Amino acid sequence: xxxxxxxxxxxxxxxxxxxxxxxxxxxxxxxxxxxxxxxxxxxxxxxxxxxxxxxxxxxxxxxxxxxxxxxxxxxxxxxxxxxxxxxxxxxxxxxxxxxxxxxxxxxxxxxxxxxxxxxxxxxxxxxxxxxxxxxxxxxxxxxxxxxxxxxxxxxxxxxxxxxxxxxxxxxxxxxxxxxxxxxxxxxxxxxxxxxxxxxxxxxxxxxxxxxxxxxxxxxxxxxxxxxxxxxxxxxxxxxxxxxxxxxxxxxxxxxxxxxxxxxxxxxxxxxxxxxxxxxxxxxxxxxxxxxxxxxxxxxxxxxxxxxxxxxxxxxxxxxxxxxxxxxxxxxxxxxxxxxxxxxxxxxxxxxxxxxxxxxxxxxxxxxxxxxxxxxxxxxxxxxxxxxxxxxxxxxxxxxxxxxxxxxxxxxxxxxxxxxxxxxxxxxxxxxxxxxxxxxxxxxxxxxxxxxxxxxxxxxxxxxxxxxxxxxxxxxxxxxxxxxxxxxxxxxxxxxxxxxxxxxxxxxxxxxxxxxxxxxxxxxxxxxxxxxxxxxxxxxxxxxxxxxxxxxxxxxxxxxxxxxxxxxxxxxxxxxx
Amino acid sequence: xxxxxxxxxxxxxxxxxxxxxxxxxxxxxxxxxxxxxxxxxxxxxxxxxxxxxxxxxxxxxxxxxxxxxxxxxxxxxxxxxxxxxxxxxxxxxxxxxxxxxxxxxxxxxxxxxxxxxxxxxxxxxxxxxxxxxxxxxxxxxxxxxxxxxxxxxxxxxxxxxxxxxxxxxxxxxxxxxxxxxxxxxxxxxxxxxxxxxxxxxxxxxxxxxxxxxxxxxxxxxxxxxxxxxxxxxxxxxxxxxxxxxxxxxxxxxxxxxxxxxxxxxxxxxxxxxxxxxxxxxxxxxxxxxxxxxxxxxxxxxxxxxxxxxxxxxxxxxxxxxxxxxxxxxxxxxxxxxxxxxxxxxxxxxxxxxxxxxxxxxxxxxxxxxxxxxxxxxxxxxxxxxxxxxxxxxxxxxxxxxxxxxxxxxxxxxxxx
Numbered sequence: 001x002x003x004x005x006x007x008x009x010x011x012x013x014x015x016x017x018x019x020x021x022x023x024x025x026x027x028x029x030x031x032x033x034x035x036x037x038x039x040x041x042x043x044x045x046x047x048x049x050x051x052x053x054x055x056x057x058x059x060x061x062x063x064x065x066x067x068x069x070x071x072x073x074x075x076x077x078x079x080x081x082x083x084x085x086x087x088x089x090x091x092x093x094x095x096x097x098x099x100x101x102x103x104x105x106x107x108x109x110x111x112x113x114x115x116x117x118x119x120x121x122x123x124x125x126x127x128x129x130x131x132x133x134x135x136x137x138x139x140x141x142x143x144x145x146x147x148x149x150x151x152x153x154x155x156x157x158x159x160x161x162x163x164x165x166x167x168x169x170x171x172x173x174x175x176x177x178x179x180x181x182x183x184x185x186x187x188x189x190x191x192x193x194x195x196x197x198x199x200x201x202x203x204x205x206x207x208x209x210x211x212x213x214x215x216x217x218x219x220x221x222x223x224x225x226x227x228x229x230x231x232x233x234x235x236x237x238x239x240x241x242x243x244x245x246x247x248x249x250x251x252x253x254x255x256x257x258x259x260x261x262x263x264x265x266x267x268x269x270x271x272x273x274x275x276x277x278x279x280x281x282x283x284x285x286x287x288x289x290x291x292x293x294x295x296x297x298x299x300x301x302x303x304x305x306x307x308x309x310x311x312x313x314x315x316x317x318x319x320x321x322x323x324x325x326x327x328x329x330x331x332x333x334x335x336x337x338x339x340x341x342x343x344x345x346x347x348x349x350x351x352x353x354x355x356x357x358x359x360x361x362x363x364x365x366x367x368x369x370x371x372x373x374x375x376x377x378x379x380x381x382x383x384x385x386x387x388x389x390x391x392x393x394x395x396x397x398x399x400x401x402x403x404x405x406x407x408x409x410x411x412x413x414x415x416x417x418x419x420x421x422x423x424x425x426x427x428x429x430x431x432x433x434x435x436x437x438x439x440x441x442x443x444x445x446x447x448x449x450x451x452x453x454x455x456x457x458x459x460x461x462x463x464x465x466x467x468x469x470x471x472x473x474x475x476x477x478x479x480x481x482x483x484x485x486x487x488x489x490x491x492x493x494x495x496x497x498x499x500x501x502x503x504x505x506x507x508x509x510x511x512x513x514x515x516x517x518x519x520x521x522x523x524x525x526x527x528x529x530x531x532x533x534x535x536x537x538x539x540x541x542x543x544x545x546x547x548x549x550x551x552x553x554x555x556x557x558x559x560x561x562x563x564x565x566x567x568x569x570x571x572x573x574x575x576x
Numbered sequence: 577x578x579x580x581x582x583x584x585x586x587x588x589x590x591x592x593x594x595x596x597x598x599x600x601x602x603x604x605x606x607x608x609x610x611x612x613x614x615x616x617x618x619x620x621x622x623x624x625x626x627x628x629x630x631x632x633x634x635x636x637x638x639x640x641x642x643x644x645x646x647x648x649x650x651x652x653x654x655x656x657x658x659x660x661x662x663x664x665x666x667x668x669x670x671x672x673x674x675x676x677x678x679x680x681x682x683x684x685x686x687x688x689x690x691x692x693x694x695x696x697x698x699x700x701x702x703x704x705x706x707x708x709x710x711x712x713x714x715x716x717x718x719x720x721x722x723x724x725x726x727x728x729x730x731x732x733x734x735x736x737x738x739x740x741x742x743x744x745x746x747x748x749x750x751x752x753x754x755x756x757x758x759x760x761x762x763x764x765x766x767x768x769x770x771x772x773x774x775x776x777x778x779x780x781x782x783x784x785x786x787x788x789x790x791x792x793x794x795x796x797x798x799x800x801x802x803x804x805x806x807x808x809x810x811x812x813x814x815x816x817x818x819x820x821x822x823x824x825x826x827x828x829x830x831x832x833x834x835x836x837x838x839x840x841x842x843x844x845x846x847x848x849x850x851x852x853x854x855x856x857x858x859x860x861x862x863x864x865x866x867x868x869x870x871x872x873x874x875x876x877x878x879x880x881x882x883x884x885x886x887x888x889x890x891x892x893x894x895x896x897x898x899x900x901x902x903x904x905x906x907x908x909x910x911x912x913x914x915x916x917x918x919x920x921x922x923x924x925x926x927x928x929x930x931x932x933x934x935x936x937x938x939x940x941x942x943x944x945x946x947x948x949x950x951x952x953x954x955x956x957x958x959x960x961x962x963x964x965x966x967x968x969x970x971x972x973x974x975x976x977x978x979x980x981x982x983x984x985x986x987x988x989x990x991x992x
Contacts, residue, residue, distance in 0.1 A: 318838070396701060397709075471676070487678035490680060532699040538722055538725070538726065557710070559798050563711060566730070567728065
């Protein structure tokens with residue numbers, strides 16, 4: 001077995017790869033010509049779900065394009081210098097924010113740092129928003145365990161955070177009638193192994209329930225447990241609730257290095273950031289694609305992340321009438337894995353999402369999309385629907401999954417470093433699992449912190465967060481009442497999504513404020529409709545300038561430096 | 577609930593003209609406008625060329641708009657600004673509109689309803705521009721707003737994709753304000769804008785126009801740093817190996833306009849797949865009785881003057897329309913070499929003057945327009961040149977014609 005693996009590795013990279021196993025880690029070194037080969041070597045060396053991780057240091061001959069820590073904030077100040085939080089959470093994605101919120105149940109000093117200008121900028125806003133039943137997850141994986149634990153938590157979580165969540169269910173559509181018996185037989189397995197009940201749906205009923213399915217849909221299994229949510233609304237709501245309960249979130253703040261001492265195990269004494277040095281008792285890494293780099297800083301690198309890009313298309317709201325549940329399809333039958341390649345998903349905001357695909361990439365922050373990938377995404381799904389039309393596209397985007405070579409979550413304390421907890425390798429179904437992962441990390445954190453004395457609970461913890469009003473979804477009378485209190489709620493600035501000036505101002509006056517177009521878009525949706533900001537962006541921009549007390553030309557689309565305007569016209573004339 | 581004979585949604589040139597003509601028929605009229613001021617998109621059009629037909633003068637968009645606003649105010653029509661139509665319910669004898677304004681929510685009854693909601697610009701996402709999503713990718717109309725209304729420069733080294741009129745106007749406008757326009761790139765093999773704009777905006781300013789070329793990808797993380805251009809074939813498919821990178825800080829798109837027809841669609845109006853506006857008769861009445869469409873919401877025109885004309889007709893017809901009156905229509909079809917002809921149908925009542933607009937499907941050097949009523953040719957008209965970018969107007973006299981026994985009115989273009 002081992003020989004055949006080395007043979008495969010040798011064949012892959014003409015004998016230039018060295019494989020070593022020590023301390024429960026498989027370490028790959030050497031050279032290959034292309035990044036794809038390094039990934040393939042890592043996947044060959046790893047066993048799916050194994051706790052023996054692959055650390056991949058194979059260097060492709062082509063040059064590395066980006067800084068190992070990705071783009072870093074330009075900001076330099078000392079606002080956090082000398083802070084001694086009980087817990088320092090690195091990463092403001094859904095995982096980091098959910099952990100921060102759980103930890104505020106206890107009386108702790110919690111600091112979350114995020115290198116981007118907002119929370120939910122990477123994978124947490126760049127996914128399909130499906131709360132999965134766990135169809136294609138093998139038993140024994142942490143993914144399966146935390147997916148199934150996280151899924152049922154969503155009803156209460158959405159209520160507490162006051163965000164929309166719908167259990168629309170998922171149809172796993174079969175195209176071959178011959179698959180009927182095995183599918184019925186699999187019901188027993190699925191009913192025991194996924195979140196929520198599973199039913200068999202005959203062709204006639206299926207087409208009655210989902211008239212938008214094509215004739216090729218022969219029958220389906222219906223998974224009641226599937227739901228849809230807005231992943232960035234969720235992350236922002238978690239962050240806001242954590243702040244309300246006493247946690248601090250520092251944006252534009254990157255962990256750059258750590259000071260370690262050795263007392264038996266290694267110990268993190270300080271974390272250096274661009275905003276000063278922090279001296280935390282415990283570090284929790286929820287750094288997504290950069291989790292490996294954080295582990296390296298902490299002297300505790302026992303896994304590797306290989307970024308895997310997924311691209312999706314958002315369709316106009318007018319096609320939403322064609323679809324009532326998530327659909328994905330099975331072409332063949334392969335035990336309990338359905339083919340990678342996403343599905344067709346109604347979004348909680350009333351659009352339809354098609355995708356995502358899965359492409360191994362080298363760069364962790366290259367969110368570009370490409371024509372061929374998205375054509376393939378459509379090509380893949382068009383068989384099962386009779387209405388899917390690329391002409392209804394209003395937007396497309398990509399996200400990058402933080403996959404380990406074992407393709408499973410890592411939720412554990414440091415192996416060589418005492419005061420770090422890793423929530424790493426969080427890829428799909430990370431969104432579904434997030435509430436359960438947060439509970440697990442909270443438990444581990446409290447266990448560690450209890451050695452310094454009893455951790456009392458936070459008597460003023462309030463799990464409820466009130467969302468700002470969304471006028472268009474309110475009954476007429478309630479809407480009228482709010483407008484009479486605040487006339488800005490009556491003035492619509494975004495006509496595609498029917499969003500008022502008052503709602504846009506609200507977004508800038510929340511516990512976690514944001515003064516960028518994309519930040520406001522993630523909170524209240526202007527510029528995400530069919531005009532893609534053509535009409536509303538120029539109206540919102542002056543509001544941001546006024547609220548943030550900056551010049552219009554300093555208002556950014558998103559990341560610092562993404563300025564939209566160049567200042568008053570005519571200035572350039574002197575240059576001629 | 578306040579009641580009006582005619583309610584018009586949109587106070588651009590179409591809506592304002594509709595209001596004036598409806599008032600001339602003594603109807604009670606309300607114009608609903610989402611923005612703070614009437615005038616629509618003309619408010620940001622500081623270039624001239626407006627009103628050559630309607631006023632026989634060369635006006636700027638703003639001047640044209642102010643004349644229309646003045647006429648509307650004098651007519652006695654009400655204009656309610658900062659108001660947004662949130663929902664429309666069709667009743668047997670009219671429509672109920674739910675409005676959101678700074679005063680609260682209110683309901684308005686309209687015996688007949690005119691949609692003068694204009695059009696929107698196609699975006700980068702709708703023409704498959706890929707790559708990254710930095711700041712600096714915007715539509716020409718948005719760039720025009722930034723420059724002419726906010727007084728801010730949206731780019732210093734600009735690439736313009738698409739040769740629609742707004743793109744051409746903006747190429748000149750940006751140049752005048754000190755920005756460098758590197759070129760206008762058009763995926764089709766023919767330019768999209770009016771001939772006068774090709775000369776006055778590009779040639780006069782030495783801005784190159786590159787045909788059969790499109791933008792494949794955008795580069796840059798914070799701000800646009802460049803684009804990858806690619807040559808395309810007749811089907812607009814990129815030709816591998818022809819990619820070329822160009823550094824710039826803004827990509828401005830002028831790749832087409834789409835009528836805003838969501839309200840019409842929600843009310844069940846039949847939509848024309850070619851014009852993307854509702855199917856309507858010569859008065860602009862859609863397939864929903866009492867619901868009218870005019871201006872760019874009906875079909876996208878090149879000239880504000882035509883938009884005003886279309887509003888006038890709809891306003892007059894909406895004012896005299898009585899519920900229950902559903903006229904029988906004679907279908908109008910566009911055949912050979914025609915992209916579309918509007919109206920898509922006419923009432924089966926002989927009239928002296930019916931205005932049609934058509935667009936050819938490709939450039940024709942010398943063509944004859946033939947119009948047939950049933951089997952009988954009723955019009956032949958010669959054109960020296962026809963371009964798809966330029967809409968043509970033709971007036972038919974159908975008095976004394978038997979419109980009841982024939983099946984259709986057919987337009988076709990014969991190339992010479």
